[in-house]
Amino acid sequence: MAKKITWKxxxxxxxxTFAGFIDDKVIKLSGALAYFTVFSIGPMLIVIIFFADxxxxxxxxxxxxxxxxxxxxxxxxxxxxxxxxxxxRLNVSAVAIRFAPIRFYFTLHSILRQFYFSV
Numbered sequence: 001m002a003k004k005i006t007w008k009x010x011x012x013x014x015x016x017t018f019a020g021f022i023d024d025k026v027i028k029l030s031g032a033l034a035y036f037t038v039f040s041i042g043p044m045l046i047v048i049i050f051f052a053d054x055x056x057x058x059x060x061x062x063x064x065x066x067x068x069x070x071x072x073x074x075x076x077x078x079x080x081x082x083x084x085x086x087x088x089r090l091n092v093s094a095v096a097i098r099f100a101p102i103r104f105y106f107t108l109h110s111i112l113r114q115f116y117f118s119v
Contacts, residue, residue, distance in 0.1 A: 024114075025114075029111045029114070032107055032111075033107060033108060033111060036103055036104040036107045036108075037104060039103075039104075040101045040103070040104035043101060044101050045065065047101075049061050049062065049065065
């Protein structure tokens, strides 16, 4: 026989749902994941363009990426204006390329590990 749905049962379900939501730190972890995702997209895109350049050519890949960004944010925001690279900018880029995706991976790993062991 099916259980009867009551207001008390609905309230208990909502209460336990929100308690679990708070206990799992969902807001904190989703914010951290979004933050590291945003800052790892740029360096990962540079690495992807580098490897895709081997097979398709740099101009084709950059044109495709530019058209996708233009469709997303508009033509004026996606203008390709690349200033001359200085050694300092290249060193900062090299550090970002190495560490942003690594930090993203470890953040994602810790989030998944926490949820796996909390179940």
